[in-house]
Amino acid sequence: MANVARTSLRRFGTQTARKATVNYAAPAAEKVNQYGIRVSQAQGYVDSFTGAIGNTPLIKLHTLSKQTGATVLGKAEFQNPGGSVKDRAALYVVRDAEESGLLKPGGTVVEGTAGNTGIGLAHVCRSKGYRLVIYMPNTQSQGKIDLLRLLGAEVYPVPAVAFENPENYNWQAKRHAERLQKEDPEHGAVWTNQFDNVANRRAHIETTGPEIWNQTGGKIDAFTCATGTGGTLAGVTRYLKDVSNGKVKCFLADPPGSVLHSYIQSGGKLNERSGGSITEGIGQGRVTDNLKNEVKELDGSLNIADEKSIEMVYRCLDEEGLYLGASSALNVVAAKEVAEKMGPGSTVVTILCDGAYRYADRLFSQKWLETKGLRNAIPKHLEKYIILP
Ligand SMILES: Cc1ncc(COP(=O)(O)O)c(C=O)c1O
Numbered sequence: 001m002a003n004v005a006r007t008s009l010r011r012f013g014t015q016t017a018r019k020a021t022v023n024y025a026a027p028a029a030e031k032v033n034q035y036g037i038r039v040s041q042a043q044g045y046v047d048s049f050t051g052a053i054g055n056t057p058l059i060k061l062h063t064l065s066k067q068t069g070a071t072v073l074g075k076a077e078f079q080n081p082g083g084s085v086k087d088r089a090a091l092y093v094v095r096d097a098e099e100s101g102l103l104k105p106g107g108t109v110v111e112g113t114a115g116n117t118g119i120g121l122a123h124v125c126r127s128k129g130y131r132l133v134i135y136m137p138n139t140q141s142q143g144k145i146d147l148l149r150l151l152g153a154e155v156y157p158v159p160a161v162a163f164e165n166p167e168n169y170n171w172q173a174k175r176h177a178e179r180l181q182k183e184d185p186e187h188g189a190v191w192t193n194q195f196d197n198v199a200n201r202r203a204h205i206e207t208t209g210p211e212i213w214n215q216t217g218g219k220i221d222a223f224t225c226a227t228g229t230g231g232t233l234a235g236v237t238r239y240l241k242d243v244s245n246g247k248v249k250c251f252l253a254d255p256p257g258s259v260l261h262s263y264i265q266s267g268g269k270l271n272e273r274s275g276g277s278i279t280e281g282i283g284q285g286r287v288t289d290n291l292k293n294e295v296k297e298l299d300g301s302l303n304i305a306d307e308k309s310i311e312m313v314y315r316c317l318d319e320e321g322l323y324l325g326a327s328s329a330l331n332v333v334a335a336k337e338v339a340e341k342m343g344p345g346s347t348v349v350t351i352l353c354d355g356a357y358r359y360a361d362r363l364f365s366q367k368w369l370e371t372k373g374l375r376n377a378i379p380k381h382l383e384k385y386i387i388l389p
Contacts, residue, residue: 049127050091052081054207058215063319064336069344072335074352082123084354088203089231090120093192096199107188110177112170114140115281117194122151133176135169195229196289204235212349213243221346224251224334226282226327230291232351237294252301253334258283264301278306278372279326307377308333313363314382325359328352364388
């Protein structure tokens, strides 16, 4: 295994060019060329869309590493073929349904989702020949509905009501699957139930966690990320705790409006959900089955204000050339705060869940920032990125 250490000149946003040292231990089936590009030496190709899921790079965040004296690393989940961390869970819940015998060739997958899980499922279902039915709150943008339909899903926008209400989009999805299963048991239909189906968490125990451990060569002191379903945080935490005998510290990063931070801080008191956040796809009003077992394993939690997350969206663009969605930016803020806690010399890893492409019309719009009361969160030197009226 060759340990490649190189020095290269890079330009970060408006800053002057500076030296960045790349340390990357290339596995046997990989060579790293003079520009730091990993050239695979392995033979073969992947079998369809699903074979391209996972094995995402771990990226050093230089400015934050320098600021904290720690090595701050982001797992580039936006490089999954469907564009987000949710491709992993989508594949696992579909495979779980196949293995349980509920889903047969030509069958139907039904899910309640407003975002990346739907997109991941749409790709996976299309590539495997399943029908996909999506229920989502009717508050979601037309753009999301159009994209899901483009990817072949049947989409039902339904009134946005609380999880406890039987008309909530998740319960409607469940009933739809049960109906189809009765009508056509030969092909089968399944409600993949991303929140409480632990096949989601298993995706991260079996793929994301081991990848992080191997990519850091076991030199990792802490991990932090936010939760939607909790699959990523719980799965990676489970794996890292087991493989390191509990040495890797794991922290929840929580947005405003989520109940989990106060749940952890209070030692298990579940408050009513109130308020919200600009960070789509994360924040939770309950402890899901995916998260349940790992909550007690966590070493703490951080509450990250929207002002910090939006500033980090702009900073990552300017300082690292990374075009990230707000949940990734929240994770990066949390990683910085954890790095400050752990101290110089430590290694902290987080998740870069998806890119900014799906949110650009909001994140870089003057009017949207004003509406959300976040215009002043953008420092003067980053205002040039507010390119939309
Ligand atoms: C953009 C984004 N970030 C983070 C998450 C959270 O991931 P998980 O559901 O594994 O907790 C999601 C989930 O949908 C998401 O869409």
